[in-house]
Each structure stands twice: as structure tokens, then as C-alpha cells.
Amino acid sequence: MLKYIFRRILVFIPTLFIISLLAFVISVNAPGDPVNALFSGSEGGGNNNNGQNERVEREKAALRHRLGLDLPLFYVTVSSLASPDTLYKVFDRAEYASLDRLINRYGNWNEISVWSKSVKALRKAVRAVPLPDTSTVSLTEAENALTQRNTCEEIIASLQFSDDPVQISSRLDELKKLTAGGFWTTAFRNSLGESATAFERMRGNTTVWKTYVPTLNFYGNNQYHRWIFGDGHWLTGKGAVDTEGIIRGDFGISYGTKQSVTRTIKRAVPWSVLMTLLSVILAYLISIPVGVYAAAHKDSLFDRFSSVLLFMLYSMPSFFMGTLLLLLFANPEMFDLFPANGVKPVEGYPEGAGFFEKFRISLPYLILPLITYTYSSLAFLSRQMRVSTLEIVHQDFIRTARAKGLSERAVIWKHGVRNALLPIVTVFSNIFPAAIGGSVVLEVLFGIPGMGREIFDAIRTQDYPMIVSVFTLSGFMTLVGYLVADILYAVVDPRITYSSK
Amino acid sequence: MLRRKKPDTSPTEQEFNFRTHAWQQFRKNKPALWSLRVMILLVVIALLAPVLANEKPLYMKYGGETFWPAFTSAKNYTVTDPKTGQTSSLELELADWKRMDMESVVWAPIVWSPGRTDEANMRYVGPGDPQRFIDAKGDTLFMPGRFKHFLGTNSLGEDVAAGLIHGARVSLTIGLLSMSIAALLGLLLGSLAGYFGNERLRTTRARLWLTVFGVFPAWFYAFSVRSFALRDALNESGSSFLVQLVLSLVLFAGVIMAFNYLGKWLGRGAFFGKIVNVPVDAYISRFIEILNSTPTLILILSVSALAKEPSIIYVLVIIGLTSWTGIARFTRAEFLKIRNMDYIKAAEAMGFKEGRIMLRHALINGMAPSLVSIAFGIASAIIAESSLSFLGIGIPPDIVTWGKMLSQGQAHYQSWWLVVFPGIAIFITVTVYNLIGDGLRDAFDPKLKR
Numbered sequence: 001m002l003k004y005i006f007r008r009i010l011v012f013i014p015t016l017f018i019i020s021l022l023a024f025v026i027s028v029n030a031p032g033d034p035v036n037a038l039f040s041g042s043e044g045g046g047n048n049n050n051g052q053n054e055r056v057e058r059e060k061a062a063l064r065h066r067l068g069l070d071l072p073l074f075y076v077t078v079s080s081l082a083s084p085d086t087l088y089k090v091f092d093r094a095e096y097a098s099l100d101r102l103i104n105r106y107g108n109w110n111e112i113s114v115w116s117k118s119v120k121a122l123r124k125a126v127r128a129v130p131l132p133d134t135s136t137v138s139l140t141e142a143e144n145a146l147t148q149r150n151t152c153e154e155i156i157a158s159l160q161f162s163d164d165p166v167q168i169s170s171r172l173d174e175l176k177k178l179t180a181g182g183f184w185t186t187a188f189r190n191s192l193g194e195s196a197t198a199f200e201r202m203r204g205n206t207t208v209w210k211t212y213v214p215t216l217n218f219y220g221n222n223q224y225h226r227w228i229f230g231d232g233h234w235l236t237g238k239g240a241v242d243t244e245g246i247i248r249g250d251f252g253i254s255y256g257t258k259q260s261v262t263r264t265i266k267r268a269v270p271w272s273v274l275m276t277l278l279s280v281i282l283a284y285l286i287s288i289p290v291g292v293y294a295a296a297h298k299d300s301l302f303d304r305f306s307s308v309l310l311f312m313l314y315s316m317p318s319f320f321m322g323t324l325l326l327l328l329f330a331n332p333e334m335f336d337l338f339p340a341n342g343v344k345p346v347e348g349y350p351e352g353a354g355f356f357e358k359f360r361i362s363l364p365y366l367i368l369p370l371i372t373y374t375y376s377s378l379a380f381l382s383r384q385m386r387v388s389t390l391e392i393v394h395q396d397f398i399r400t401a402r403a404k405g406l407s408e409r410a411v412i413w414k415h416g417v418r419n420a421l422l423p424i425v426t427v428f429s430n431i432f433p434a435a436i437g438g439s440v441v442l443e444v445l446f447g448i449p450g451m452g453r454e455i456f457d458a459i460r461t462q463d464y465p466m467i468v469s470v471f472t473l474s475g476f477m478t479l480v481g482y483l484v485a486d487i488l489y490a491v492v493d494p495r496i497t498y499s500s501k
Numbered sequence: 502m503l504r505r506k507k508p509d510t511s512p513t514e515q516e517f518n519f520r521t522h523a524w525q526q527f528r529k530n531k532p533a534l535w536s537l538r539v540m541i542l543l544v545v546i547a548l549l550a551p552v553l554a555n556e557k558p559l560y561m562k563y564g565g566e567t568f569w570p571a572f573t574s575a576k577n578y579t580v581t582d583p584k585t586g587q588t589s590s591l592e593l594e595l596a597d598w599k600r601m602d603m604e605s606v607v608w609a610p611i612v613w614s615p616g617r618t619d620e621a622n623m624r625y626v627g628p629g630d631p632q633r634f635i636d637a638k639g640d641t642l643f644m645p646g647r648f649k650h651f652l653g654t655n656s657l658g659e660d661v662a663a664g665l666i667h668g669a670r671v672s673l674t675i676g677l678l679s680m681s682i683a684a685l686l687g688l689l690l691g692s693l694a695g696y697f698g699n700e701r702l703r704t705t706r707a708r709l710w711l712t713v714f715g716v717f718p719a720w721f722y723a724f725s726v727r728s729f730a731l732r733d734a735l736n737e738s739g740s741s742f743l744v745q746l747v748l749s750l751v752l753f754a755g756v757i758m759a760f761n762y763l764g765k766w767l768g769r770g771a772f773f774g775k776i777v778n779v780p781v782d783a784y785i786s787r788f789i790e791i792l793n794s795t796p797t798l799i800l801i802l803s804v805s806a807l808a809k810e811p812s813i814i815y816v817l818v819i820i821g822l823t824s825w826t827g828i829a830r831f832t833r834a835e836f837l838k839i840r841n842m843d844y845i846k847a848a849e850a851m852g853f854k855e856g857r858i859m860l861r862h863a864l865i866n867g868m869a870p871s872l873v874s875i876a877f878g879i880a881s882a883i884i885a886e887s888s889l890s891f892l893g894i895g896i897p898p899d900i901v902t903w904g905k906m907l908s909q910g911q912a913h914y915q916s917w918w919l920v921v922f923p924g925i926a927i928f929i930t931v932t933v934y935n936l937i938g939d940g941l942r943d944a945f946d947p948k949l950k951r
Contacts, residue, residue, distance in 0.1 A: 015791045022795065026803050078721050104729055214721040315932040317884045319891045319904075320924040323911045331914045340914075437796050441888050445911065459802050459894060467803050471796060478794040 019475035030464040037255040072219040082107035082210035101163040107210040111202040118195040125191040251469035272438035272450035279373035291385025314379035322372040341447035384423030429485030437474035526944035533940020536933040554611040554663035613660030615667040615901040653918040676879040682821025687828025694785040695836025702779040705768030715760030723753035805895035827874040835867035876938035
């Protein structure tokens with residue numbers, strides 16, 4: 001048995017790896033820039049305020065480093081011979097995209113990087129060009145000079161994100177014409193000349209064949225590794241500065257609350273666990289007697305009636321049931337018996353209330369959600385209980401028990417039920433993922449501040465660290481559920497052994 | 502098909518036909534048979550939705566001319582006003598049909614289109630409430646019976662009955678299309694796992710390794726090199742993206758095939774030519790386990806959050822891609838049984854190719870039990886879709902669905918008709934597919950009869 005569990009846990013590793021990979025792919029492809037989402041510094045500020053712009057850039061770069069976004073994505077990446085293995089270091093998504101396109105078009109990284117640097121230098125140079133002073137020229141002339149410089153800046157900015165040679169060369173010509181005379185300095189004209197030659201060289205010496213040769217790059221330190229193991233030692237976690245990795249329970253920072261995701265999860269999980277546990281216990285308490293009784297009195301009125309009713313419940317979507325309950329019992333126009341939303345009074349619990357006191361206060365809030373949570377597993381369980389009890393009732397050991405003269409009740413409850421518990425175990429193993437994932441629909445419907453509600457909010461606000469964390473955690477908990485179910489199967493039914501395998 | 506004459510009551514041993522037998526069993530199950538009828542009715546309603554609920558007349562005579570507004574693809578008509586004799590252009594999408602003075606007209610049974618606002622009856626008008634109608638002169642009247650909102654309206658004055666009828670389309674489309682994807686995947690992978698098992702697929706070492714390795718260059722040439730072509734096509738239009746995607750997929754398959762042939766050619770030496778087992782069954786079973794461990798709803802939610810614009814296509818593709826595991830398991834079990842049967846042995850002895858045996862002999866006979874899984878799958882796909890639209894995630898805002906209508910009712914409890922009618926529609930559809938699934942299970946496997 002121990003050996004089986006051990007082997008089972010070993011098998012988990014590839015499964016977990018693939019789940020984490022899937023989560024990672026989702027987070028990498030998430031729209032928007034995480035740095036912008038998290039950056040809390042003052043946005044905007046005038047364009048002319050170079051000092052502040054540079055400060056913002058520096059802060060953003062620091063944040064990028066803290067989040068590990070300046071690392072390559074994965075251990076192995078497939079790229080073409082043309083693209084350098086350090087392209088990931090370009091932070092700016094737009095700049096990255098334009099460089100990538102240029103590489104795809106020309107395949108000569110050296111020339112492309114010279115061109116890209118020259119455009120950046122040109123951008124600096126255009127800002128450095130001194131505007132004519134109003135003491136020497138007229139006001140309109142000064143204004144004209146300013147608009148001229150702004151036009152040049154715009155053209156240069158568009159050069160940075162363009163990969164169309166025709167467009168680029170026409171824009172370069174335009175720049176040359178615009179800056180031929182007037183207040184433009186020779187320093188700027190020199191930069192412009194350099195850019196033009198860089199562009200010609202890039203267009204002249206193409207090595208397109210390189211884009212068709214695949215290469216594999218290996219990176220020891222990458223974003224995925226960092227996400228899993230943190231930025232310290234991968235096993236012990238020593239030396240971690242910014243993140244300890246999900247393996248040690250550090251799920252990063254939420255975009256929405258700008259707090260640690262782990263903290264949010266810790267706050268939300270108890271509610272989901274409470275709802276799930278209570279509903280499973282309730283479902284057991286009702287479904288086992290109902291299923292067994294129906295099986296013991298097969299084809300009786302009770303059997304038929306409960307079968308039809310449970311089948312209907314089974315087909316009922318939970319959000320319909322929940323809305324109906326709210327419509328009936330939390331509606332001032334019908335029966336205003338229960339609160340429609342939340343888990344506790346608006347003003348909170350009274351001071352110094354103990355756990356049971358809190359529970360008593362919350363109880364009216366929990367009744368409708370609990371019914372909704374319970375009924376579907378209730379229906380499933382009773383149907384399953386009935387079937388498995390029916391199978392058991394026809395077996396030899398039951399006949400033996402009857403022959404011994406035991407009462408019908410003792411036969412069924414003492415000998416039969418224990419053997420019909422397998423479906424119970426199946427439902428029990430579903431607790432684990434449900435506790436961590438919550439029920440999105442029901443928690444939203446009833447306003448329960450659990451994990452389902454949390455992930456719904458995360459999706460609405462595109463809070464990817466949260467989404468990815470819940471995804472990974474609930475995948476993991478599903479695996480745990482499978483394992484627990486396997487062990488319990490063997491406990492419940494002695495005929496199931498794993499050792500012979 | 503439903504009223505087919507009963508076959509002879511007791512077929513002899515030779516005449517025993519599994520499918521006829523299963524159909525007979527299924528017919529004995531009254532709830533399942535009725536469900537099948539209701540399902541057909543639902544499909545018919547979904548197909549006829551534009552005829553059943555449409556604000557445009559099905560047929561009309563106006564200014565001496567006849568028109569078929571509900572059945573045309575034209576954007577506008579040139580009409581002559583019968584009173585003034587002036588010709589004007591009638592925009593089909595904007596026209597105020599109900600106030601036009603037509604010589605004769607045939608309306609759809611429900612004279613409202615889904616998602617179309619009725620200004621006179623905004624703010625949740627119930628089926629029993631007085632409904633208002635503004636006639637051609639601008640006077641407000643009580644709603645004449647003809648144009649009544651039979652099941653009420655929502656906050657925007659959209660007709661609930663029209664939404665229900667058109668919502669059936671969305672539900673059935675998602676249910677059927679996603680299960681087609683799932684059935685394709687499930688049958689393919691399940692039959693591969695069941696037919697080959699862990700020992701039957703044997704190949705040379707070179708061929709195996711080269712095929713596996715081929716994934717890297719295949720990925721590179723199909724998706725990495727062509728990434729800009731794909732991205733540009735996506736920005737251009739859906740159809741050109743589809744063309745580019747198919748091209749990429751063909752390239753992908755082509756490169757892997759090329760490596761496979763290279764392996765065939767290389768696999769002659771002593772080392773490279775060593776015959777190895779490919780444990781297909783183990784791989785596929787593990788894959789199923791992985792897929793079962795991923796939280797589907799959260800996966801759908803995250804992927805639809807990734808998409809720039811919500812679309813039904815994403816929802817149905819993800820449901821399809823994640824729900825094939827049940828079908829695969831059924832098919833696998835059936836194939837494990839079938840592959841040891843005499844007729845497969847015979848086919849092998851006759852030297853048929855494996856692909857042909859699998860497709861023409863095994864699959865045809867092993868497909869039936871996966872129908873059970875497909876029927877249950879449709880039910881859960883419909884629940885998944887309506888949960889998503891209930892949450893308001895993944896389904897575009899301009900499409901009316903049952904779940905969305907129900908969530909409007911949840912926001913406004915006085916309007917019970919917004920909860921009860923769509924809810925019952927979902928409930929009936931789901932029940933019908935569950936009952937059909939139950940019936941099929943009993944018919945195919947009498948041991949499981951409950």
C-alpha cells in the first residue's frame with residue numbers, strides 16, 4: 001500500500017508539471033503589461049519633463065527586475081538562427097515586436113541592432129536640438145520651430161516601430177528635407193546620416209536564410225523556474241529576495257489589490273472549505289438513508305417517487321435552483337425569510353463573539369446557499385447508493401446473513417451498506433478541488449467571499465497572478481483528491497488492493 | 502425512424518443484430534423515448550427560430566407589391582406608400598413594421614426579434630401586466646393581442662419568448678458542436694489506446710525518436726516562422742486566419758511525416774533498427790488523467806479572459822477540447838474487448854492495413870457505447886454554456902442566451918418570468934439529454950440497468 005502511494009505521488013510530478021506549464025502559458029499570454037498593471041507611480045506628466053520620465057523608466061525597470069520579467073521565458077526556447085539569444089532583454093513589448101519583425105524580414109541581427117540603436121540616438125538628438133530663442137526671432141517663427149521639432153519627433157517615434165522598408169526610407173527622406181536648414185544642428189544631421197547608413201546596411205546585407213534555421217536555446221535561470229522555485233536556491237529557498245516560488249506557497253502579487261496573492265487565498269479559502277464541507281456532510285446524511293431505503297424497498301412508491309425527484313434535481317443547473325430559492329425565500333414580495341446576499345450582517349459580528357456565536361449569527365445567511373450547494377451531489381449520491389446497494393443485495397453474503405436469521409434491517413445496514421460506500425468516496429474526493437476552487441457560480445450568486453468569488457473578480461479585472469494561482473492550486477488539489485479516493489477505496493472495500501499490481 | 506415497424510419479436514441466434522437489439526431496448530424505455538421526441542422538437546424549434554420569432558413579417562403586401570421580409574438577405578426595399586404614392590427606401594433592420602399600413606400580412610407566431618428593444622414596454626413588463634402599444638398616430642393603446650409579449654419583457658423591453666426561441670439555437674449549437682469536437686478526439690484517442698494497448702504498436706527506435714523529435718522543427722516551421730503571417734491574418738479576418746491556420750497545421754503534419762519517413766529509412770542499422778514498444782495506452786491514459794485534473798470551468802474562464810473579444814467559438818472549442826475524456830474511456834474499453842474478437846483476427850490474417858482495420862471494422866462496431874457519453878456530454882456542455890453566460894463571461898453581449906436572461910432575472914426579483922421561463926428551458930433541455938443518455942446506457946449494457 002505504501003509502495004503504491006509512493007508510486008502514485010511520483011506519477012503526480014509529470015501531471016503537476018503539465019498543469020503548471022498550462023498555467024504559465026496562460027499568464028505569459030495575458031494581455032497587458034504586468035509592470036504597467038502594478039506600477040503605482042504617477043502616470044502621465046508632461047512629455048517635456050525628461051527628468052521625471054527617466055525616473056519613471058528607472059522605477060519600471062526596477063519593478064520589471066523584481067518581477068523577474070527580464071529573464072527568458074523557459075528552460076528551452078526554439079528560435080531561429082537569425083534572432084539573438086538575448087532578445088528577451090528588450091522590455092518594451094512594442095519595441096520587441098518591431099525588432100522581431102525586422103529579424104523575420106532581414107535576418108541580420110548585427111545590422112538590425114545598429115539600426116535600432118541609431119534610431120534611439122536620433123530620438124535623443126532631436127530632443128537636444130536647441131529651439132531658437134524668442135529674443136532673437138519672432139514669436140511665430142519660434143512656434144514654427146517648435147511644431148517642426150515635434151513633427152520630427154513623431155516621425156522618429158514611428159520609425160522605431162516600423163518594419164516596412166518603403167515606409168522607412170520615405171520617412172527618412174522626409175526627415176532629411178525637414179531638417180535641411182533653419183535651426184537644426186549639425187549634430188542632429190550627423191545622427192540622421194548615421195541612421196540612414198544603418199538602414200541601408202540593414203537592407204543591403206540580408207541573411208534571410210538564417211530565419212529558416214531553427215536553434216535551441218537553453219537558459220538555467222528563467223521566468224518559469226523563478227515562478228516555481230523562487231529566486232533563491234531552488235531546493236532550500238535560501239537567498240530568495242523577491243519571491244520564494246509557488247513550491248513554497250508564494251504566488252506573487254495580485255494586480256488588483258497589489259497585495260500578496262497568498263494572503264487573499266488564505267482569507268477566501270475558509271469560506272469555500274466551510275461551504276463545501278457542510279454541504280458534503282449534509283448530502284451524506286440525507287442521501288445514504290434515502291438511497292439504501294429505496295434499494296431495500298425496490299419498486300415501492302417511495303423508490304419511484306424519490307428516483308424521479310432526484311433525477312430532476314440532478315438535471316437542474318445549480319444557478320437556476322439558487323435563483324429560484326432566492327426568488328421564493330429572499331424576496332420581500334414572496335417570503336422574506338432569509339438574507340439574499342453575503343455571509344454575515346452588514347455591521348459585522350458583535351465584538352468578542354466566539355466561533356459558535358459567529359456561526360449562529362451567520363446561519364440564516366448560509367441556509368439557501370447550503371441547499372443549493374448540496375442538492376446536486378445529493379441527487380448523484382442517492383442514485384449511486386441505490387444502484388450499488390441493489391447490486392450488493394443480490395450477492396451471496398447477504399443471502400447468508402438472511403439465512404442466519406438476522407433481521408432485514410441488520411442485514412442491510414450492517415452488511416450491505418459498508419460494501420456500497422464506493423460512490424461516497426468518489427464524492428468525498430471532490431471536496432479537495434472544490435475547497436480551493438470554490439463554486440464560481442454559487443459564490444457569485446450568493447455573495448459568499450470565497451475562492452469562487454475571488455476568481456470571478458480576478459477574471460473581471462484581468463488579475464492574472466490570481467487566476468493562475470487558483471488554476472494551479474485546484475489542479476493540485478484534484479490530484480490529491482484522486483489519491484485520497486484511491487486510498488479510501490482500499491479502506492472501504494477490502495477486495496481492492498493495490499499491492500499485487 | 503420513430504414509427505418503424507417492430508422487428509420480429511425473437512430473433513434467432515444468427516439474426517441477432519446488436520444495433521437492432523439496442524434500439525429495441527431503448528424503445529422500451531418510455532422516458533428516454535419521450536426525451537428523444539422532445540429533443541427532436543427542440544432541434545426543430547432551433548432550426549426554425551427565425552420563422553417562429555421575428556419582428557419582420559413572413560409575408561406582406563404593401564403598395565401593391567408582395568414582399569418576404571423574413572426570408573430575404575436584402576438590406577432594404579424600395580416601396581411605394583399606398584396613400585401618398587411616394588416611393589421610399591425601407592430599411593429592413595430599422596423599419597417599424599408593426600405600425601405600417603399593409604394590405605395583407607403574415608406575422609411570425611411571436612412578433613418580436615431577440616435583443617430588440619420595445620420602447621413602449623421597457624422595465625420588466627410581465628406576461629400578465631398591461632402592455633402598451635404606440636400606434637401609427639402616436640397614441641398609446643393597450644397592447645392588441647396580436648403583438649403581445651406572451652412571456653413578458655426585461656429591463657430593455659426585449660421579448661422573453663423570442664429570446665427563449667433564439668437561445669435554443671445557442672444552447673444546441675454549443676452542445677452539438679462542442680460534442681462533435683469531443684467525439685472526434687475521444688474516438689480517435691480512445692481507439693488508438695484500446696487497439697494498440699501497450700504492446701501492439703512496435704516500431705524501430707530510429708523511427709520513434711525521429712518522429713518525437715520532429716515536433717520541434719515542425720513547431721518551428723509551422724508556427725514560429727509563420728507567426729507573423731498568422732498574426733496579420735488574425736487582424737485581417739477570421740476566414741483568412743483559418744486558411745493560414747490550416748496551412749500551418751498541414752506544414753506541421755508534413756514536417757513530422759518527413760521525419761517519420763527519415764526514421765523509416767534510417768532504421769536499418771542494428772542499433773537504430775531495434776524494435777521498440779510504444780506504450781500508446783499508458784500515454785493516452787496519463788493524458789486523460791492530466792486533463793481531468795485541470796479545472797475546466799476555470800480554464801474556460803481564463804482563456805475567454807485572454808481573448809480580445811468574447812466569442813461563442815472559444816467557448817465551444819474549449820468545452821470540446823476538455824470533455825472528450827469520457828468518450829475516449831468508453832471507446833478504449835470497447836476496443837480492448839473488440840481487438841481480441843475473431844473478425845479482427847480474420848482481418849489481420851487477410852493482411853489489411855491497421856488503419857483500415859481500426860476504421861472500417863473496429864470503430865464501426867465500437868462506437869455505440871460512446872453515444873452514452875456524448876449524450877451526457879451535451880447536457881453538461883449546455884450547463885457550462887449557460888453558467889458562463891449567467892456569469893456574463895465569454896459570451897458576446899449581443900447574443901441572447903438562456904443563462905443571460907436568467908441572470909437579468911436575478912438582478913430584479915420582481916420579474917419572476919425572467920427566472921422561471923429560461924430556467925425551465927435549460928432544465929428541460931438538460932433533462933432530455935440526461936434521460937437519453939440513461940436510456941442509451943441501459944440499452945447498450947443491460948447489466949447497468951437501474
